[in-house]
Amino acid sequence: MPRSxxxxxxxxxxxxxxxxVVQDQGAALSLDAVARAAGVSxxxxxxxxxxxxxxLQALALALVEQFREELDAAYARECADHGQRPGAWLRAYITLTFEDSEKDMALHRALAPxxxxPTLMxxxxxxxxxxxxxxEADGLSPGVAHAVRLACDGYWLAERSDQPRLSAVQAQHLREALTAWTR
Incomplete structure (x- = not known):
């Protein structure tokens, strides 16, 4: 990359x-490898x-920002398709949680260490x-809202760790149950 x-x-x-580089080598990446891949010194x-x-902290925060942008887009689609009704944001969250993103799994696993x-966390x-x-602002009771969000987080984490995974059928049943809670 030329001087910018x-x-x-x-x-x-x-x-x-x-x-x-993290996807390829894990969080033990070298700065030399990153500089080389970016074309900078x-x-x-x-x-x-x-x-x-x-x-690595900037990368992790960039991933959070990317997720937030994807969530905003999913929420906009949910509102466009079904109106801005209670539970729309959580349905967008469920949609993103259950999307198959195998390419990002390697990245998240690599960042797990x-x-x-503490500072990064x-x-x-x-x-x-x-x-x-x-x-909480999605129009459902806070208990239901957090139960749905935390169930999604637990599913997401299990998919990216050494936890036992749900079968495709089990995951679909979970998704349907969580979605039903938001209606």
């Missing part, structure tokens, strides 16, 4: 490269992300508080 006076574009390229990478931990870093917690607010 557009730091946001360079940051984006670095995060995309880091994402690919290691010094250029360090200008934007002074440490590997800062790069980062859960042992606090940043991720702070970045995801919108989930609590949105669930």
């Amino acid at each position: 006076r557009q730091p946001d574009l360079t940051r984006t390229a670095l995060l995309q490269a880091a994402r690919q 290691k010094g250029g990478l360090l200008h934007h992300f002074p440490s590997k931990d800062m790069l 980062l859960t042992e870093q 606090q940043a991720l917690t702070d970045a995801q508080t919108f989930l609590l607010d949105q669930a």
Whole structure:
């Protein structure tokens, strides 16, 4: 990548490269590999992300932001298809939870060891508080809203870890039950 006076574009390229390197190599990535994949010098990478931990934290936060954008789009589709009724946001959340995204599974598994870093975990917690607010603002009782959200989170986590997985039929039954709770 040629020298750029557009730091946001360079940051984006670095995060995309880091994402690919993490998918290929895991969270033990080297900064050299990320710089090479992005087409920048290691010094250029360090200008934007002074440490590997800062790069991985930025990547994790970028994933949260990407999820939020996907959730906003799914919510807009749900509202366009069925109107802005109570439970629409949670139905969008259910839709995203049960989408098959095998390519992202490797990335999330690779980032799992980062859960042992308290600073990163606090940043991720702070970045995801919108989930609590949105669930409660969806027009259903808070108990139902959080039960649906937490069931989705549990399913998502089991799919990306060494937990026993539901069969396709079991997952479909779960999805249908959660969706029914939102109607």
